[in-house]
């Protein structure tokens with residue numbers, strides 16, 4: 001189901017915002033929600049929210065709104081939120097450890113099934129239930145466990161060579177926390193979380209506001 005709907009990328013990027021607003025509505029006991037409320041959460045006008053949701057099918061009634069539970073269930077199916085997802089983590093420095101310890105991934109059914117590092121003092125450790133394995137076992141582990149997703153938290157200088165190995169091993173999706181742009185073959189997707197770049201942007205706004 002998740003792959004059967006073709007959506008423009010900006011629309012796809014807004015769906016999690018709509019979903020989050022729906023969760024809040026459920027929490028507050030609200031059963032009908034307007035496109036105004038959904039649009040506000042995603043930072044777009046109501047008309048854009050209606051257009052986005054029209055890609056998903058016939059939802060909502062003019063002048064009434066959207067059924068919160070029906071729309072949330074549909075978004076869960078489209079986004080594959082309830083489908084179990086396995087990932088491996090590469091690099092268990094401070095950031096890698098924080099990601100491995102983050103309980104919020106379970107809400108989206110993401111399980112980190114193993115971590116890999118080259119530091120002998122870290123290999124063999126456990127972060128909660130996640131074992132830290134030597135990098136040499138990467139390819140075998142990916143094949144044996146049919147893992148498609150990797151979270152990359154190694155230093156920038158090491159990230160490309162690890163990305164090459166991940167792609168060759170059959171990883172389809174890399175969630176990259178290393179502050180570097182990665183080149184990957186067709187068929188592999190990279191999503192960047194560049195905290196350093198974000199901080200530089202924040203710094204710009206902070207300095208401008210205080211001057």
Ligand code: ATP
Pocket residue numbers: 090091092093094095096116117118119122135153154155158162
């Ligand atoms: P540390 O806990 O070592 O102080 P750190 O938070 O300073 O880590 P980095 O220096 O960015 O973080 O390193 C992140 C992690 O990536 C470390 O655990 C390091 O051992 C690991 N690492 C470095 N190179 C590689 C590599 N090629 N493959 C896998 N892990 C690597």
